[in-house]
Amino acid sequence: MTERLEQFLVNKFECTSEEVSEVVKNFKYIEAAKEELLNEDGNICRNLYFVIEGCVKCNFIDANGQETIRYVAFENQLISSFHSFIKGTPSNEYITVVEPSKLLTISHTDFKLGLSKSSLFKDFYIKMLEITYLNNHWRIRTFLSLDAKQRYEYLIKNDKRIVQRLSNKNLSHFLGITQESLSRIKAKK
Amino acid sequence: MTERLEQFLVNKFECTSEEVSEVVKNFKYIEAAKEELLNEDGNICRNLYFVIEGCVKCNFIDANGQETIRYVAFENQLISSFHSFIKGTPSNEYITVVEPSKLLTISHTDFKLGLSKSSLFKDFYIKMLEITYLNNHWRIRTFLSLDAKQRYEYLIKNDKRIVQRLSNKNLSHFLGITQESLSRIKAKK
DNA sequence: GTGATTATTTATCATTTGTCAATGTTTTTG
DNA sequence: CAAAAACATTGACAAATGATAAATAATCAC
Numbered sequence: 112m113t114e115r116l117e118q119f120l121v122n123k124f125e126c127t128s129e130e131v132s133e134v135v136k137n138f139k140y141i142e143a144a145k146e147e148l149l150n151e152d153g154n155i156c157r158n159l160y161f162v163i164e165g166c167v168k169c170n171f172i173d174a175n176g177q178e179t180i181r182y183v184a185f186e187n188q189l190i191s192s193f194h195s196f197i198k199g200t201p202s203n204e205y206i207t208v209v210e211p212s213k214l215l216t217i218s219h220t221d222f223k224l225g226l227s228k229s230s231l232f233k234d235f236y237i238k239m240l241e242i243t244y245l246n247n248h249w250r251i252r253t254f255l256s257l258d259a260k261q262r263y264e265y266l267i268k269n270d271k272r273i274v275q276r277l278s279n280k281n282l283s284h285f286l287g288i289t290q291e292s293l294s295r296i297k298a299k300k
Numbered sequence: 301m302t303e304r305l306e307q308f309l310v311n312k313f314e315c316t317s318e319e320v321s322e323v324v325k326n327f328k329y330i331e332a333a334k335e336e337l338l339n340e341d342g343n344i345c346r347n348l349y350f351v352i353e354g355c356v357k358c359n360f361i362d363a364n365g366q367e368t369i370r371y372v373a374f375e376n377q378l379i380s381s382f383h384s385f386i387k388g389t390p391s392n393e394y395i396t397v398v399e400p401s402k403l404l405t406i407s408h409t410d411f412k413l414g415l416s417k418s419s420l421f422k423d424f425y426i427k428m429l430e431i432t433y434l435n436n437h438w439r440i441r442t443f444l445s446l447d448a449k450q451r452y453e454y455l456i457k458n459d460k461r462i463v464q465r466l467s468n469k470n471l472s473h474f475l476g477i478t479q480e481s482l483s484r485i486k487a488k489k
Numbered sequence: 490g491t492g493a494t495t496a497t498t499t500a501t502c503a504t505t506t507g508t509c510a511a512t513g514t515t516t517t518t519g
Numbered sequence: 520c521a522a523a524a525a526c527a528t529t530g531a532c533a534a535a536t537g538a539t540a541a542a543t544a545a546t547c548a549c
Contacts, residue, residue, distance in 0.1 A: 292535085
């Protein structure tokens with residue numbers, strides 16, 4: 112079940128399949144049902160996930176019960192409550208399965224071990240952080256300079272999967288607006 | 301002029317001063333005047349900067365002439381148009397000096413060279429990406445779940461330097477609102 | 490399949506934020 | 520120092536978004 116991750120790594124790095132399997136062998140395969148929580152708000156996030164198939168979100172609920180979605184991962188994307196994973200401090204968000212999913216997962220312990228032993232593993236980590244950076248960069252940029260409607264149109268243009276596969280509710284929470292606002296935006300088009 | 305960077309590295313890593321100087325020797329000292337552009341929108345950003353003293357911002361101007369500030373660096377912080385620096389593609393933002401500044405800078409070429417030669421340099425890069433991740437995480441989170449007033453109060457509580465040292469105009473552009481809105485928020489308190 | 494639950498849309502009204510304009514204040518520059 | 524430019528505040532109004540409620544529509548659980 113690790114072909115997808117291997118392929119992902121081969122695409123991102125120039126390296127042999129032996130090197131790739133050096134990284135991949137540390138991951139283990141799991142399946143997760145819709146609405147399953149891979150980590151809970153308040154707990155230290157000790158795992159990193161790679162989505163083979165399905166959809167997983169990082170989300171949190173504020174004092175008024177309002178949900179917000181910080182990040183969504185589909186096929187061939189990595190997901191974790193990374194601030195918690197990095198620092199070993201409690202997370203402030205959930206990791207919630209959105210669609211029934213097939214995942215590869217690695218524990219923080221194995222991750223650190225891999226980093227200390229393998230140079231390719233370190234390169235993998237750097238590449239992962241770089242990809243994450245680029246993603247966050249655009250997320251910040253769109254929030255800074257676009258209104259809700261423009262952010263919605265940005266997603267349609269640049270990340271259509273999110274618009275197509277998330278429910279309106281989830282999509283609105285990813286955009287940082289209410290369901291009702293998203294309904295109006297879609298109606299007005 | 302490299303003591304600050306050395307100290308920064310010693311604080312962040314457990315390593316000897318010889319190891320630190322291995323990284324630091326690749327940086328060179330420059331001074332920059334207020335309003336000086338370290339990189340321009342459309343150009344590939346080929347340098348990374350460490351602020352010894354002063355203040356530098358990453359900002360962009362939209363079609364209506366509206367400025368937005370994506371990131372601000374003060375003393376002991378790194379700054380670059382990192383998406384451009386990483387991928388070697390044209391930047392979509394300026395790097396603008398806010399206060400007269402003393403900086404250390406390293407070219408992308410020397411950075412890559414350092415990465416390929418020194419293991420500590422790779423660790424430095426990982427640490428830098430992690431710090432940047434944490435920063436972006438909070439920036440995204442506040443935009444998703446807080447309104448302008450709450451974001452302003454968040455800054456006062458968690459990053460007072462930004463409120464104290466930026467002009468109202470710059471601060472409002474960092475918060476993603478207009479100067480007028482910020483004025484009203486401050487008046488209402 | 491049916492009832493219960495959840496999601497979506499629509500409408501109304503309140504609040505926040507943006508736009509434009511006017512004015513006062515501070516900073517820059519010659 | 521004085522004029523000019525940039526910045527900050529305030530007010531009036533417009534547009535965007537949130538809150539609440541109600542009516543469908545879709546999905547889930549038994």
